[in-house]
Amino acid sequence: MNRALLYAVLLLALLVAPWIGYPVFLMKALCFALFASAFNLLIGFTGLLSFGHAMFFGFSAYVAAHAAKVWGLTPELAVVCGTLSATAIGIVTGWLAVRRQGIYFAMVTLALAQMIYFICVQAPFTYAEDGIQGVPRGQLLGLFALANDTVMYYFVLGVFLIGFLLIHRIVHSPFGQVLKSIRENEARALSLGYHVDRYKLMAFVLSATIAGMAGATKALALGLATLTDVSWQMSGEVVLMTLLGGMGTILGPSVGAAIIVTMQNYLADLGSWVTTIMGATFVICVLVFRRGIVGEIAHRFGRH
Amino acid sequence: MTELFGIPVQALLGQLMLGLVNGSFYAILSLGLAVIFGMLNIVNFAHGALYMVGAFFAWMLLNYAGIGYWAALLLAPIGVGLIGVVIEKTMLQWLRQLDHLYGLLLTFGLALILEGVFREFYGSSGLPYDLPDVFRGVFDLGFMMLPKYRVWVIVMSIVLCGATWFMIEKTRLGAYLRAGTENPQLVQAFGVNVPLLITFTYAFGVGLAGLAGVMAAPIYQVSPLMGSNIIIVVFAVVVIGGMGSILGSIVTGLALGLIEGLTKVFFAEASTTVVFVIMAIVLLLRPAGLFGREK
Secondary structure, eight states: HHHHHHHHHHHHHHHHHHHSSSSHHHHHHHHHHHHHHHHHHHTTOOOOOOTTTTHHHHHHHHHHHHHHHTTTOOOOHHEEEEEHHHHHHHHHHHHHHHSSOOOHHHHHHHHHHHHHHHHHOOOOOTTTTTTTOOOOOOETTTTOOSSHHHHHHHHHHHHHHHHHHHHHHHHHHHHHHHHHHHHOOHHHHTTTTTHHHHHHHHHHHHHHHHHHHHHHHHHHHHHBOOGGGSSSSHHHHHHHHHHHHHHHOOHHHHHHHHHHHHHHHHGGGTTTTTHHHHHHHHHHHHHHHHHHHHHHHHHHHTOO | OOOOEEEEEEEEHHHHHHHHHHHHHHHHHHHHHHHHHHHHOOOOHHHHHHHHHHHHHHHHHHHHOOOOOOHHHHHHHHHHHHHHHHHHTTTTGGTSSSSSHHHHHHHHHHHHHHHHHHHHHHHHHBOOOOOOGGGGEEEEEEEEEEEEEHHHHHHHHHHHHHHHHHHHHHSSSHHHHHHHOOOOHHHHHTTHHHHHHHHHHHHHEEEEEEHHHHHTTTOOOTTHHHHHHHHHHHHHHHHHHHHHHHHHHHHHHHHHHHOOOOOOHGGGTTTTTHHHHHHHHHHHHTTTTTTTOOO
């Protein structure tokens, strides 16, 4: 009951937000919230640490930007194109990565993501250092012009809600329960007869797909796709957002994303100190704050 | 001019040489990672950053104190090792009971801190480190020119890796280390100071990275980004070789450097991705790595 009330209040807040806050900033925060939630599906609910999620986010952003700008597709189709490209990469990289466990899984995903990064550096359609700029937002379904920030915000919110509800559904499904059992005790899940690798791969592909959705939407909302989106720093950022907000909680990654995006916004003038501050946040979270913000709140109030 | 597959032999050998130099650094860094992983069960993400710090220590010693290459070769690794002691004693120590992933996350944070601090003070563009006079010039072999410093780096790294292998496999200290890797409780019960051993291992591993940094300083520009650029390739090297064997790390590192050099000659576009492609192939054929004994 309480939980339903909380979600209702949050939804209401998201609906009125563009009249109070700055829509472009809110769109960015929503995209990263979805990105972090997708990442959390792996680390929080399956126990797999991917250190290469930027490859889905960033590559999908490139594809969506290219689809909207060069092919002239409508925004919803551009997002679908980007998302499907992330799914495709997810299938291939996931198929390779699930062959190794734990720490190796993290290193494999990081290395594969770096490979995608170098491919993006060299591929002609990404315009290397410049990135794809001035991506048109176009008209949703050919009907609604998205050039207006407030209208665009509701489109982004729509994508976010689809992704978020999908994650919520996955986590609370029988499939999600199997994922959690893999997180808790992989050997046991295996001995109970589950094809653990197949489940891991499915979780990986789902996570990649939703991360791609976030990246594609971000490319349209901010009008650009750059190398930053595919870099290992981006993979690190999404880990930090999830860790700070609370791994394995539904709302945590969104909270973490909102905080990190806000922080980057206010600290942009500090230059390289931003990197240092992010690093310090990492260290502090790991040493004394492993439950994250939402995890800590849930723990205090005795839920879970 | 003699040619091989349409490529001048001179250029081919030059690239192979450069590949071997890169491979030397891969070998030293992946060796350090393997040693640390064996004892602490931590993948040290800060390894690249500490390699960068080693190079900066050498640069600072030369430019602020006028202390040259030879002294830096000794002082910089000690400095980096001391940083390692501080990191282990104040942070890593508390993660021992937790999932290994936290060690990776913590050291990733440390890498960001180090990179951010050095970028703030020294910018992102590299700083040159002058070659000591002894190493200026080349050995003329008739069919090719061998830059002296590159020869030195390759010889030095092979000696260094060999010495590390000897220490771990053949000395009493190495026996303690190997025993501590297998069963720390039992070794502790025999009266060996295991926490001290762990601190020493971490300091030694990152000290190696610092030493590699000093050796790299005259070849590459000393830059805050040099660590993160190399560490991801080294991770791929570690996945390919597997962290189970010392000799495996060394061989894999050198071999991949060579392959990278060859790719630069024959198919330059793929030279940045070739290591990752090899990693993917190895994962398909031998998921545990070439020398791995996982599970």
